[in-house]
Amino acid sequence: MALDPPTMLTITIALAAAAALYLAIEWRSVREPSLLFWSAGFATITVGCTLALLRSSGLLLIGIWFANGLLVTAHWLFLLGVGRFTQTQLSRGWYLVFVVWLALLVVPEEPQWSKLMLLVNSLLVALLALKASALLRPHGKSLSVGAVQLRYVLLMHGLFYVAKAITAVVPGTLIDLAAFRGQIIQISLVEGAMAIMLIALSMTGTERYRREKRIARLAARDPLTALYNRRALEVRAPRLLEDVSATRPGALLLIDIDNFKLVNDLFGHSAGDRLLVDLSEMIRAVLPTGALAARLGGDEFVILLNNAPTERILALGGALREQFRQAAAQLFPTPAPVTLSIGANLFDQPPGSLTALIEQSDSALYASKRGGRDSIRVVDRTAAAGEPLHTP
Template sequence: MVLDPFTLLVLTSAMAAASAMYLAAEWSSVRERSLLLWSGGFAIISVGCVLALLRSRGYVLFGIWFPNGLLISAHWLFLAGVASCTRTRLSRAWWLVVVVWLAMLFLPDRPWWSKAMMGTQSPLIAVISLRAGLLLRPQGGTLSVGAAQLRFVLLAHGLFYLAKAGSVVAPDAFINLNNFRGEVIVVSLVEGVMAIMLLAMSMTGTERHRREERIAEIAARDPLTALDNRRALYLRAPELLAKASPASPGALLLIDIDHFKQVNDLHGHDAGDRLLMTLSDLIRIVLPHGALAARLGGDEFVILLRNVSGPAAQALGQGLRESFAQQARTMFETPEPVSLSIGATLFEQPDKELSHWLKRADQALYASKRKGRDRMELVRAVPVMTP
């Protein structure tokens, strides 16, 4: 097969249409807005290529500005998709680019338009592509493989169009967009075919990675309270425990709701769920930066604090206990007051596992229950009891 401009346009149209349908199918299952925007961009490219093919065969349906202008619109949708993927809000200036360009789509053809089109279209595509590539920068970590590839392709695509814009001012540049003649046109079409293939692959890879991250995040969350679940606690705790030392101890608070069964029995399980969510909200309020909180199951919760003294851990636990008791009184009436019992332990040995400290905190929690509930017990090397 000879890769003449007509054949390259056919390939571009077919690949763009296939990419649009594939991304639309992905969107139908995961409903990510970025996939829909990228699918729309490829669909527009396919339509533009078909119009260009018809024009090359003498079927002039629109001015030459129109199919080339569609390419600008497609790249803008690529930018909007990247912005949606990265949770970035585009400034109004980017919307103005679309408005101005759409107004230019219906300009009449003139003998000078080939170079004018290339000199207008190419810088716009370059700026849009480069901006999209720069949005995909690492945020406090590294990019996924798909996002890194998408960033590279967009930046390379943008730089290509910058060079293409520079070719317009070259003295011997021969550009005839109407008949698709000139080396610049052929090179641009080849680059377009490659870019479409790489963009579709990297866009799909980017969203798949994000989907996997969301699935992993959901698997690590308690569905009711949105705190970490037991599995996530055991995965994340070792890093925090390893930082403990006699000079920088941590604390583990094991929390249990007193008389929780009465709430379920008298007011229903929905009331019990509301009470659990209330406690989780209070925990989030008092949780310091770098600490962990998890729901172990039922009405049992854990807080892991780092670099905290005994009095500070006591103050946090007692404040949480008092806030919860006050809210529980206003929410539900029960024969016996709904409150918190807390067992806590300081940890300063990085070689001990989470289960060791949970056992010590459980012993303190048992002491709290035995002494009448609605209290906090903190144990150290020598147990210290606090009312």
Template structure:
């Protein structure tokens, strides 16, 4: 089968429809608005190519001006989708593209008509495509291979349209849009079919990668406080635990809310959730550099410190207890004070496991609770301490 213009347009129609359907199906799964814009863009390309076939019937206004206008609109939708994806705002000046194309209706017929039409069409398509590529540039490193691929495919597509303007400026070059005559037109049809496949696949990979990363982040976060959950802590803790040494001890602080049930019983579970969120934010703000924090579940939180000392542990624990006590007293009236109990363990050798370290913190936490609550119980298990573990109990009264 000869790759004549009509055949290439038919192939392009089929590819564009397939791409539009493919992206629409992806949208059903991902619900990402860029997919809808990109799907609509490919749908317009298929319609525009269908209208382009009408040139053979003498319908030049529909087959050239309107068909190429749909091509420009399709690429403008690609740009709009990229802007949504990157959360960038487009200036209203981009709507002037349609005004520029509408002005082509005023172009008088003559020997230069096809060249001017091709020149303006190519520049407008190149403009929006290169802008879309530029918007993706700062996201390449953080968003994976899909974004990089889409960026370079759009960049190459835009540069091709820039290159299309060169034959227009060369005297004597044959360009006849009405009859699909001219070598640049033949090359454009082939490039268009190839670009559709590459752009569609890149768009899908781009959104899919972000969706997978989002799911991964959600799986690692506690949905209420947005802190790491236990699974995420277990994945990130080993590096910190293995770095413990006599020169740079590590520490674990296990934090539990005293009389938390009173808040739920007297003020409702929504109030309890607010209390947990507030504590999570206090921990996040007070967290030293290089430390890890997570919500283990219920009203229990954990902090892992590197380069710790008894003084740093007590200072951090006292700060959290004071802030939390003041906030809870102002916000929720309860028969008994809503405070924090903290069990801490200081170590200078990597523990057997995170679970074993949490068990040690749990024992210290129990002693803190038993000693009257609203206190921090620190067990120093470093070699520098005495042969028996040294304990420190500090309460806030």
């Protein structure tokens, strides 16, 4: 089968339709707006290429002007999809693309009409593709393999259309859009089919990577407070604990809410959930750079940090207790005060395991509770260790 223009258009129609369908199915499962825009773009290419086949029937307005206008529209949808993916707000000036294309309706059909049509179409597509590629620049953040690939595919696609625009103004170049005559038109049909495959694969890989990262992030987070869960803490703790030394002691604070059951009994479990969320936000607010915070379960939280002398631990624990005490008293007044008990374990050598470290802090926590609650008990296991501290 010869790869003549009608055959290439038929192949392009099949590829674009398959890409549109696949991305639409992906969108139904993950509801990412960028997928919907990209799917609509490929669907638009499908319709545009189908209309382009009508040129052989003499329907030039539909087969050339309208079909190429849909090609511009498809790339505009691609740009919108990239904008949503990168969370970039596009200016309204991009709607002028359609104004420029509509202006071609008043251009008389003279010998240079095909060249003018190809020139404007190529420049508009190039502008949209290059802008989409520019939006995918890392901006200081690493991109997924799919996003990087999409960026460079759009860049090469845009540069190809720049070359098409240059060709259109070269004297003596044969360009006949009505009959698909001219070498640049033949090359463009081949490039279009290849670009569809590469762009579709890149877009799919881009969103799949984002979805996998989101799933991994959700798996590492407590669903209520969005703090790390215990499993995620165990994965991330070793790197932090490696930096512990005599000059940079580490500390683990185990935090438990006193009289939390009273809130659930008197105000309902939704009130208890709200209090847990409030506490998690307070923990984030006081969390030093590089420290880790997690919810172990129930009303028990943990903070793990390094470069933490005793004074810093007491200041952090005191600020957290004071803020929580005031918030709980204002939101949920109870017969017994709802406060925090904290058990802290200070160490200057990496522990054998995180579990052992938590168990040691757990002993300090219960010592705090036995001592009257609403306090912090610090157990210093550093080389310069003194007696355990109890701060009411």
